[in-house]
Amino acid sequence: MIEIPFTPENSYPIHVISNEAAEHLYQFTKLFWKNRLDQDYTEPEVESLIKIYRQSYLQSHLGSFRDAIVHQVKASLDAKDRPSILELGCANGPMLHFLKDHVDLDLIRYVGIDMWHAYQDDFQRHFGKESFILGDVDDFIDMELSDLGGEPFTVFVASNTLYMIEPGRVRKTIHKAAELCHNIILHDIILNLTGDISSSGAVIIPYNPDGIQVYFANPLKIFLDEAGFEIKGLWEVSHPDGKRGHAVIHGQRGEG
């Protein structure tokens, strides 16, 4: 099912680093996204970035991602349940900007988690009834169902987020998501999906070297397997940078 012929020519160069180095890279990445360190944005630049993010789920290459989410929401409504979505790395709510054209937002429960205050401010300006938690992946890993309203979620979503996080935390994130949610939908990098490159060291790729962004290719299938989730669907996504290795993954609790 997951045999995709990636080559150095059609994808990113790959390196394997120690877990200690991965922790430093993760801390750097977190400062980059949380504190926007070394990105000297003016206020109008922040506003323009925020505006772009409102539209990010609408990009043309993300059709399979949108379909997977709408499918879960509609299936839940058909079953007379209240669809609920828990999203890590939710930015300023592009998911809700997209979903509002498909479903009455009053019918769904949504909790998003992200760590930049500018995202939170914009989210709250647009979506008063839905919840935004200002926090990072470590806060998420420590959360219990009671911190999130007490009811399990239809679906956990992380889009373009887990590849920014080192493998140890991604493993805990997937285990936590599997505890809290019936489905897991990821939009991520699948170059090391099954741990074939390495499952003990951290696999990294120069995603956008000009923008000092080096990210992780995590063994997501191994983590889903461990959490008792099976991959029910995997759709390769053609990334705007022309590189292969991006995909949408739908995981669901296995029958066994």
Ligand SMILES: C[S@@+](CC[C@H](N)C(=O)[O-])C[C@H]1O[C@@H](n2cnc3c(N)ncnc32)[C@H](O)[C@@H]1O
């Ligand atoms: C490329 S953006 C993707 C935003 C949105 N999910 C999308 O697909 O358009 C990556 C997001 O992950 C968040 N993020 C990065 N590292 C994180 C961490 N350690 N904990 C929580 N969120 C993180 C960033 O703040 C940012 O909103």
